[in-house]
Amino acid sequence: MSMDDLKRQAAARAVEQVRDGMKLGLGTGSTAKHFVELLGERVKAGLKVVGVPTSEATRADAERCGVLLTTLDEVDRLDLTVDGADEIDPNLELIKGGGGALLREKIVAAASDRMIVIADESKWVPALGRFPLPIEVIPFGLGATRRAIEAVFAENGVSGQMDVRKAKDGHAFVTDGGHWIIDAHLGRIPDSPRLAAALNSIPGVVEHGLFIGLARTAVLAGPQGIRVVERR
Numbered sequence: 186m187s188m189d190d191l192k193r194q195a196a197a198r199a200v201e202q203v204r205d206g207m208k209l210g211l212g213t214g215s216t217a218k219h220f221v222e223l224l225g226e227r228v229k230a231g232l233k234v235v236g237v238p239t240s241e242a243t244r245a246d247a248e249r250c251g252v253l254l255t256t257l258d259e260v261d262r263l264d265l266t267v268d269g270a271d272e273i274d275p276n277l278e279l280i281k282g283g284g285g286a287l288l289r290e291k292i293v294a295a296a297s298d299r300m301i302v303i304a305d306e307s308k309w310v311p312a313l314g315r316f317p318l319p320i321e322v323i324p325f326g327l328g329a330t331r332r333a334i335e336a337v338f339a340e341n342g343v344s345g346q347m348d349v350r351k352a353k354d355g356h357a358f359v360t361d362g363g364h365w366i367i368d369a370h371l372g373r374i375p376d377s378p379r380l381a382a383a384l385n386s387i388p389g390v391v392e393h394g395l396f397i398g399l400a401r402t403a404v405l406a407g408p409q410g411i412r413v414v415e416r417r
């Protein structure tokens with residue numbers, strides 16, 4: 186079974202949680218794309234839902250699949266967000282942002298009563314940090330922001346190379362919000378909630394990919410089947 190089959194299986198399990206009338210957060214990435222496609226099939230069969238997309242790519246996918254869209258200005262809370270992740274630890278803390286949509290993803294997840302993270306088993310890790318941590322920054326004053334990030338890393342016992350993410354054309358990758366992303370290669374993050382809070386305090390950092398206390402359920406698809414992990 187391919188990795189993509191596993192992603193689709195995890196997405197299919199999450200689609201079972203969707204009920205008529207729900208307001209949904211729609212994640213970004215290849216796993217979330219499966220969810221949007223499967224949701225679209227249920228919509229065509231008569232399910233009534235509205236979704237808030239977490240990226241322009243997901244907006245296009247949802248429109249193509251016939252999923253009605255709304256915004257967080259038009260609705261108050263969302264019932265459920267379903268999104269992928271780059272890493273998931275046993276406390277259901279996440280690294281997200283490999284696809285560059287972390288800012289909208291976090292806004293949408295925080296506005297949701299429940300977040301289900303869907304992934305293949307390879308995303309399950311004992312501790313976060315092997316996947317480079319995406320940090321979304323304002324291009325202005327980048328040198329100062331980098332130095333402040335380095336200082337926060339040192340205070341939190343981590344260090345590693347920091348790369349400005351590049352697009353395929355070799356220029357800086359620009360997020361849907363018009364910002365840049367620094368990918369920080371930290372190896373292992375001993376205390377992710379503490380690091381997340383410290384990064385939030387840096388001027389010039391718009392958001393980072395540590396999702397702390399947001400995911401309630403993880404649906405992990407592996408060759409042996411599906412494992413569902415609930416937040417303790």
Ligand SMILES: O=C(CO)[C@H](O)[C@H](O)COP(=O)(O)O
Pocket residue numbers: 212213214215216217268269270271280281282283284285286287290
């Ligand atoms: O955070 C994300 C996008 O910003 C994605 O959810 C994450 O990168 C996982 O992607 P995929 O499902 O393609 O493995």
